[in-house]
Amino acid sequence: MTIQTYIYLIIAVIVALLASLFLYHYKSKSAFKHNALFAILRFCTIFLILILLINPKIKNTTVYNEKPNLLVVADNSNSLDFLKQKETIVSLVEAYNNNSRLKKKFNIINYQFSDQLTTSDTLNFKSKQTNISKALEELNRIYKSTVAPTVLITDGNQTIGNDYEFSAKAYNNSIYPIIVGDTTVYDDLSIKTLNVNKYAYLKNKFPVELILMYQGEASVQQTLSISNNGSIVFSKTIDFSKENNSQVLNIELPTSRVGVQTYVASISTLDNEKNTVNNTKNFAIEVVDESTKVAIVSTLMHPDLGVLKKSIETNKQRQAKILEPKELKNQINDFQLVILYQPNSLFKDLYSDLIANAVHTWTITGTKTDWGFLNKQNAYFNFEPTMQTEDYQPELNTGFNAFIIPDLDFEDYPPLQSTFGTTKFNNAYQTLLYKTVNGIKTKESLFATLEDGSQRHAFLFGENIWKWRAQSFLNQQNFMAFDEFIGKTIQYIASKQRKERLSLDYLSFYDGTEAQILKAQVFNKNYEFTANQEVLITLKNTETNETKTLPLVLNNNYYSVNLSQLSAGDYTFTVNVPQENLSRSGAFKILDYNIETQFSSANFTKLNIIAQEKNTKVVTASSIEENISVLLNDKRYLPIQKSQTTTEELINWYYLLFIIILLIAVEWFIRKYKGLI
Numbered sequence: 001m002t003i004q005t006y007i008y009l010i011i012a013v014i015v016a017l018l019a020s021l022f023l024y025h026y027k028s029k030s031a032f033k034h035n036a037l038f039a040i041l042r043f044c045t046i047f048l049i050l051i052l053l054i055n056p057k058i059k060n061t062t063v064y065n066e067k068p069n070l071l072v073v074a075d076n077s078n079s080l081d082f083l084k085q086k087e088t089i090v091s092l093v094e095a096y097n098n099n100s101r102l103k104k105k106f107n108i109i110n111y112q113f114s115d116q117l118t119t120s121d122t123l124n125f126k127s128k129q130t131n132i133s134k135a136l137e138e139l140n141r142i143y144k145s146t147v148a149p150t151v152l153i154t155d156g157n158q159t160i161g162n163d164y165e166f167s168a169k170a171y172n173n174s175i176y177p178i179i180v181g182d183t184t185v186y187d188d189l190s191i192k193t194l195n196v197n198k199y200a201y202l203k204n205k206f207p208v209e210l211i212l213m214y215q216g217e218a219s220v221q222q223t224l225s226i227s228n229n230g231s232i233v234f235s236k237t238i239d240f241s242k243e244n245n246s247q248v249l250n251i252e253l254p255t256s257r258v259g260v261q262t263y264v265a266s267i268s269t270l271d272n273e274k275n276t277v278n279n280t281k282n283f284a285i286e287v288v289d290e291s292t293k294v295a296i297v298s299t300l301m302h303p304d305l306g307v308l309k310k311s312i313e314t315n316k317q318r319q320a321k322i323l324e325p326k327e328l329k330n331q332i333n334d335f336q337l338v339i340l341y342q343p344n345s346l347f348k349d350l351y352s353d354l355i356a357n358a359v360h361t362w363t364i365t366g367t368k369t370d371w372g373f374l375n376k377q378n379a380y381f382n383f384e385p386t387m388q389t390e391d392y393q394p395e396l397n398t399g400f401n402a403f404i405i406p407d408l409d410f411e412d413y414p415p416l417q418s419t420f421g422t423t424k425f426n427n428a429y430q431t432l433l434y435k436t437v438n439g440i441k442t443k444e445s446l447f448a449t450l451e452d453g454s455q456r457h458a459f460l461f462g463e464n465i466w467k468w469r470a471q472s473f474l475n476q477q478n479f480m481a482f483d484e485f486i487g488k489t490i491q492y493i494a495s496k497q498r499k500e501r502l503s504l505d506y507l508s509f510y511d512g513t514e515a516q517i518l519k520a521q522v523f524n525k526n527y528e529f530t531a532n533q534e535v536l537i538t539l540k541n542t543e544t545n546e547t548k549t550l551p552l553v554l555n556n557n558y559y560s561v562n563l564s565q566l567s568a569g570d571y572t573f574t575v576n577v578p579q580e581n582l583s584r585s586g587a588f589k590i591l592d593y594n595i596e597t598q599f600s601s602a603n604f605t606k607l608n609i610i611a612q613e614k615n616t617k618v619v620t621a622s623s624i625e626e627n628i629s630v631l632l633n634d635k636r637y638l639p640i641q642k643s644q645t646t647t648e649e650l651i652n653w654y655y656l657l658f659i660i661i662l663l664i665a666v667e668w669f670i671r672k673y674k675g676l677i
Contacts (some may be wrong), residue, residue, distance in 0.1 A: 156603030181602030275600030366463030416462025566593035
């Protein structure tokens with residue numbers, strides 16, 4: 001408390017004393033033996049009331065010991081099941097959690113990882129991907145400024161993500177690798193990587209890239225073959241040795257019929273090879289007979305143009321070409337969609353051709369757009385510009401239903417730049433993204449779509465969409481989410497299909513390493529998305545005739561079901577909406593491939609590099625007592641004494657009010673009992 005507060009308290013004592021003496025000594029004429037008690041009670045009452053009015057602040061300091069964290073991070077991927085190490089990992093986690101000395105010294109926190117990092121310590125070893133790098137990066141963000149030695153229990157085999165050796169170098173805490181699995185190096189021949197596009201054109205050739213790896217001392221000669229429906233379409237004999245232990249093959253295979261074509265790439269096994277699962281890889285390609293051609297028209301040089309072309313062409317069914325307005329005039333009918341980037345007066349003749357040929361368009365505006373020209377040529381909206389530019393943050397409209405939107409964190413994306421103003425649409429439209437300015441959501445559309453008879457149009461009121469693709473990579477270490485968003489937009493605008501009340505979004509085949517998700521949207525008779533429907537999918541394996549029915553779960557503006565629990569094979573399905581009497585059918589294929597079974601032993605070399613970098617030691621499951629002893633004896637991991645000071649106002653002490661009421665009540669009852677009232 002301050003000196004001023006102490007002065008106020010002294011004054012309160014004097015005031016309370018004088019007031020009580022005035023009431024029960026000077027003014028009262030009753031017996032003194034009663035007055036003394038009453039004066040004391042009244043003094044206490046007045047003094048406590050004055051204390052509440054002064055409201056002094058009291059500081060409380062609490063001293064406590066904070067134990068360092070011990071992170072027990074266990075590998076939960078399917079490779080541990082394949083290497084028969086499930087029980088070993090579970091027992092290791094229990095050994096650290098049940099050690100009384102460790103619990104006394106550390107705050108033990110359990111994590112598990114596969115493709116994602118979670119805090120649960122319940123292991124199931126079903127995940128088909130391992131990303132050690134991502135687990136270390138996320139833990140480093142959480143415990144960057146705290147002492148948190150990390151016990152990493154894994155086989156050291158990673159299937160996706162950055163090289164975890166570099167993530168470990170940037171890790172701020174010590175890492176103690178516990179290796180599980182056989183560390184013996186066996187002779188092994190494997191198809192390490194197989195790269196192929198998902199789509200190819202009929203009567204054309206598609207490229208296949210294979211990376212073959214050999215692990216052994218002797219020189220061997222093995223045969224690589226690729227077959228389609230049991231017929232060998234490619235075969236080659238390849239030599240390997242200790243020095244020549246890898247081969248990169250680039251092959252072109254022909255396409256002869258439309259649809260999903262499944263292939264098997266295999267390399268003959270060694271005589272003493274332990275793991276033969278990684279000698280074979282299944283892959284598929286969808287052969288199509290037509291493609292979508294997109295013209296990107298602009299008179300400017302801007303990074304958005306290259307990003308749009310790149311994103312569009314990630315789907316091999318689509319081709320994109322950057323043109324100037326005059327170049328498109330004689331070939332407009334060659335394109336199913338025209339993207340008009342920041343139109344100006346040079347687009348005048350092109351707009352006439354677009355109207356005459358009823359072409360689907362996507363208009364993207366920005367700071368270089370000629371709004372006077374665009375308002376005159378465009379019949380769908382009118383924009384009233386100002387002389388200022390503005391940065392518009394996107395905010396998703398969850399009620400948008402023109403097409404299924406990929407899961408993107410639009411609110412975290414960089415703002416787009418455009419001229420400040422208001423937009424008035426002349427036709428019925430749907431807003432996909434709203435404009436947000438300085439955190440305030442407006443009713444203005446940043447991204448909108450509309451349909452005019454058989455034509456479809458989209459409008460993006462902002463430039464610098466290239467930043468969104470860059471942000472997508474920062475968030476997920478790839479461009480897939482953004483490219484899928486652009487792909488869905490192109491597919492919707494360029495499509496001539498009539499809108500269905502039940503629309504589906506799924507792939508013709510799943511390769512076993514990606515998310516196997518089927519999505520659906522249900523609309524009422526006014527084509528408004530309905531979020532209260534029961535949506536069911538009935539699946540049938542065409543080989544075993546086994547059927548199962550699963551519900552689709554509502555997720556923002558679509559329903560979805562995860563099909564990852566299905567075994568490999570060909571499936572037909574029917575999605576039903578019983579309340580609306582709607583149904584749609586389709587088919588897909590799940591390839592038989594599990595990347596987690598490609599490893600024949602634990603990766604001691606990589607884990608040992610991490611241990612050396614962190615001045616620790618790799619230990620096996622049978623010698624974890626050595627690691628526990630190191631943790632217990634390391635002087636860096638001692639409790640830290642901390643103090644916490646809190647300031648509390650006396651007016652918040654509610655029991656003082658109770659005491660005041662009690663004092664008044666006691667005085668009243670005594671006076672009443674003595675007959676003084």
